[in-house]
Amino acid sequence: MTRAIKVRHLLAALVAVLTLAPQAARADTGADARADAGFVSAPVSASAPGQRWVGTWEGAPSGTVPAQPGASIRNVVHTSVGGSAARVRISNRLGTAPLQLGSVTLALQELGASESPNAVPGSMRVATFAGARSVTVPVGMDVVTDPVGLPIPADANLLISVHTPTDSGPATYHRSALQANFLGQGGDWTADELGAAYTVPLGNWYYVTGVDVFGSSAVGSVVALGDSITDGSGSTFSANHRWPDRLAARLRGLPEHRRLGVLNAGISGNRLLLEGRGPSALDRLGPDVLSRAGVRTVIVMEGINDIKGTPEQTDPGALEDAYRRIVASAHARGIRVIGATLTPYGGHGGYTPAREGVRQAVNAFIRDGGLFDGVADFDATVRDPAAPHRIHPAYDPGDHLHFNDAGMRAMADTIDLTALVP
Template identity: 35%
Template sequence: MRLSFAAPLCVLASLLPAAGFAQKDSDWVGTWTSAAMPLTQPSDKAKLPLGYDDVAVRQVVHISQGGKRLRVAFTNEFGTTPLHIRAAHVAFLAAGSRILPATDKALTFDGSPEITIAPGQFAYSDAVVESVPIFSDVVITTSIPAQTMPTITYHALGMTTTWFAPGGDVAAQEFETPAAVPPGIQPPDVSAPVRSLSRSESPVQEPIVKPQPGADTKTAAAPGVIKTSSWYFLKNVEVNKEGHSAAIVTIGDSITDGARSTPDTNRRWPDQLAPLLAANKKTKRLGILNVGISGNRVLKFGAGPSALDRFDRDVVKQPGAKYVVLLDGINDIGNMHRAPVDAITEKEMLDAYTTLANKAHAAGLKIIAATMTPYQGAKYYSEDGEQIREHLNTFFRTSKLFDGVIDFDKIIADPQHPLQFNPKYDSGDHLHPSDAGYTAMAAGIDLKLFRK
């Protein structure tokens, strides 16, 4: 935990001496996370070369709080064999897969450049001592040598590009030419102060690295480079606690995971909530830890462990957690007729939510319930499922089990047809919000919920 880390562009920072510095785990707060899931290694190495060849894996994460120190947790929690990481680097993003080379630094693990993580475990890097601006796009590149890897710990729906380059060169400046930012959607400017936003505005600012005139905006992968939209072996990015800094953990399904939002733009509702929190002096120290899993269910294993099974690991044990927002259950309801094993009852759901609320309170967390959004017109809609959704939403709005409620149902619903999405917020499948829908969800949250 003894590294220095160069500041990006115009960010000014006094580097702390690396030697002799140490922190307890309680001195850290999460600024980014993803929910871990198991993946049986694909047999087609042309699609995912992990385990078959030496590769460099470059991944981008968008943090929600800044700090003066940073560390990264790598995970093998679902692995059945040891995970060997030969090297790991951290830098700031320029564009596409390109890093700002002056910010590229090696991570170490108890002073060593490499680490082997036992099955079922995770491990922290040593601290990087540097000024890390809020809303930075942090690039983490790991060298993963060929090794036996029957099960991979990953997060399926990253909505962010990950690159695999042959050979394991973690210090390469880029793996492809910079990708164009989609029209009308820009990443936040991490060098600028966050300004107050009206509820009608989208929390988006100018990019830190602006496209140069005449620059090639096409994406062209280098020979042998493979791209996916998942995260691999990444558990947490943490920064040092400052003042009353803490984290809001958002647990849920694809609607929290950001399904059908624009890739590589961080348009999930938790991402869009972060600048609103930062612009309010009473919530500016709160980061966001998103542990949504697309396809997740409350009661049963679906896409990843159920909310009941993973709540302790993904919520209670998050560094610096103070609040949890629960938006989960629509997949339990939607899949209730698919097979006998998927059958659920309203009582089972109520009991599960009660259990989750009690778990949160036992851990000293405040739990905020979010009503489930409309789904009439979705492929798995049913009238009896709709009745359960309405009853559960009434429970969320009225139960004293929770420390507050966010009424996403009312925010997203069509005022003329309340069982359906408002057309201007519908991504097209009548189940997931569009970018505009995710913006409305974030803008509709009363920040006073996070001041109690």
């Protein structure tokens, strides 16, 4: 028996055993009655592990690009935790016209091939929306698919393919995926297991902004709210070495009652107070954090672009007030907040001594202000002891702002896992 046939038989057997998972999952509608229709605006209610939706992946909307009418886009995303079924979040949050999707599919990516458009044989599934294969997403809204009966492994790549039959105007996307994705022109190729039609490489995620799993042993999820450092800039392409990925690997080593999915809500260029690359962190707190499935904790690392950007933020108190608003909103939902200190950037073109003073004041507040439920002192971990305003050379990819793979690992190792789930 060939390896492909073995994989197909195994997946078929697993899905047969799990045929009740979509029906059980459908009963967990959460706080918003519209969830059954696919519209999401609130997190699901708490329940026993394995009987709730838990977020396993996120790509926060960062802007728009021209649509790809008549094409298919194969997005590659990486899970943090697994489950017996999945649902996919599709976004038209930043669009200007109703988004028409002709079809959406979900599959496992070809084993051992992080830059391949091919699916594991037998794993392709059609996603539906209230039973229909096509959907129109209103302007400014997200929708979620019906439960998809496919066993989802932890630490694995999924293929989420979408077909846009018409020009629906600007496409909501995540600009810096740091992952090989694919465009297939001139047709609906979403159900193709072999990705021969996907001939154009993409470095962005189109429309797809989240994946939840049902039947996971994880007790919930943690969201990393941040900018390019959280988005993974400086780490290896298509390797899933961002610090939230490294955190997910640490969490998978914990006992089941303490495991969490990890959702990366980082956007390169994002700011805490002002819209820039994507909505401000304050404005996207609801859709990118509070509305995600099973959220227990959020780690906030935002503010460096406010300090060094244009217009620059010279008053540390403005950032401190924003942190207070985030904590208040999260605590109102029963969500813990970990404050992450802002990392050094001496040697970068945006550095000035005055801005360094603001960063130091903000970090002092994060460490000692008593606001957060815990602190991840990234600054102390990655700074150069000989020049604390600069990144340690071992962690610097060369731009003196972001982090290489070693730096990303060091940041993830800084986080106290006991602070994430009390």
